[in-house]
Amino acid sequence: MLETVFGPVPSRRLGRSLGVNNIPPKHCTYSCVYCQLGRTDHLTVNRRRFYDWDFIVREVVNKANRVGLSHIDYVTFVPDGEPTLDVFLGKEIREIKKKLPVRVAVITNGSLLWMDDVRSDLQEADWVSVKVDAVTEDIYRRVDRPHPSLRLPAVRGGIEEFSRAYNGVLVTETMLVAGVNDSVSEIEGIARFVEKLNPAKAYIAVPTRPPAEAWAIPPSEKVVLMAYQIFEEYLGNRVELLLGAEGGDFVIDPVKPIESILGIISVHPIRKNVLTRLLADKGLDPNEVIGGLIGSGEVAVVEFEGEEFLVRRLPGRKDLSSR
Numbered sequence: 001m002l003e004t005v006f007g008p009v010p011s012r013r014l015g016r017s018l019g020v021n022n023i024p025p026k027h028c029t030y031s032c033v034y035c036q037l038g039r040t041d042h043l044t045v046n047r048r049r050f051y052d053w054d055f056i057v058r059e060v061v062n063k064a065n066r067v068g069l070s071h072i073d074y075v076t077f078v079p080d081g082e083p084t085l086d087v088f089l090g091k092e093i094r095e096i097k098k099k100l101p102v103r104v105a106v107i108t109n110g111s112l113l114w115m116d117d118v119r120s121d122l123q124e125a126d127w128v129s130v131k132v133d134a135v136t137e138d139i140y141r142r143v144d145r146p147h148p149s150l151r152l153p154a155v156r157g158g159i160e161e162f163s164r165a166y167n168g169v170l171v172t173e174t175m176l177v178a179g180v181n182d183s184v185s186e187i188e189g190i191a192r193f194v195e196k197l198n199p200a201k202a203y204i205a206v207p208t209r210p211p212a213e214a215w216a217i218p219p220s221e222k223v224v225l226m227a228y229q230i231f232e233e234y235l236g237n238r239v240e241l242l243l244g245a246e247g248g249d250f251v252i253d254p255v256k257p258i259e260s261i262l263g264i265i266s267v268h269p270i271r272k273n274v275l276t277r278l279l280a281d282k283g284l285d286p287n288e289v290i291g292g293l294i295g296s297g298e299v300a301v302v303e304f305e306g307e308e309f310l311v312r313r314l315p316g317r318k319d320l321s322s323r
């Protein structure tokens with residue numbers, strides 16, 4: 001069974017991040033064309049209970065104690081979908097922080113921040129990342145493919161309202177997809193909006209892992225550089241590119257290696273050569289473990305930009321290995 005708490009995994013922004021998967025695959029308010037989890041099969045805006053809050057808290061505490069707090073920089077809500085759909089999110093963050101001396105991060109698409117209860121839940125976190133992929137309605141619909149009830153002005157208003165009141169570290173993330181949201185005018189509009197949010201950092205990312213739609217590819221290096229320069233005009237040295245591959249220091253739980261690999265790759269697909277090296281370092285037979293993972297039907301090997309990745313199969317992604 002997939003673990004609800006996984007890692008720690010090396011995060012480009014958060015160091016060693018113990019991941020919390022508080023949403024089962026795949027419930028989201030968006031179905032982004034670049035999503036590494038595949039297409040959204042439960043497109044929803046209704047907050048509800050997915051797990052009991054005390055189950056999530058217990059899993060985090062147990063895993064943190066097993067791994068050791070000195071190996072964790074952040075406990076991060078980064079699930080198989082949108083974390084704010086979990087109606088207990090605020091309670092879970094509060095209880096985790098009561099029981100453990102840790103910082104908590106949430107990676108959200110920000111689409112529900114127009115709701116008072118979502119804003120107050122996220123106030124509990126120490127670090128919040130919100131997505132800003134577009135500032136015009138038609139491009140927003142093409143890149144993020146939101147639930148039909150969502151309207152960009154309301155989403156933008158919610159993000160702005162949250163940014164004014166939030167006491168923790170707020171960052172933004174903008175994913176650029178070739179031919180969709182990478183025009184000069186859209187990038188300028190995004191940079192202008194992000195400046196209003198006054199983030200600690202504004203990250204520009206491109207798809208570096210197998211996307212939901214095979215055509216969702218990174219813009220050229222020239223366009224990425226142009227985007228960086230436009231952002232820099234508005235945000236100075238607070239702009240960063242997120243283009244790198246992950247490092248090799250994923251932590252595989254020695255007690256449950258298969259479950260921990262499944263948990264990690266559901267959110268963070270791993271290059272096959274990285275996993276092979278990690279398994280060998282643990283004294284495990286990489287061919288046997290990777291063969292077992294693929295044989296379980298829960299994992300597929302996908303080639304993207306010339307490299308092989310292991311990704312978790314989700315409903316609607318049965319054709320992954322044929323891409």
Ligand code: SF4
Binds near residue numbers: 029030034080
């Ligand atoms: S990238 Fe995030 S917001 Fe977009 S569909 Fe995937 S889980 Fe949802």
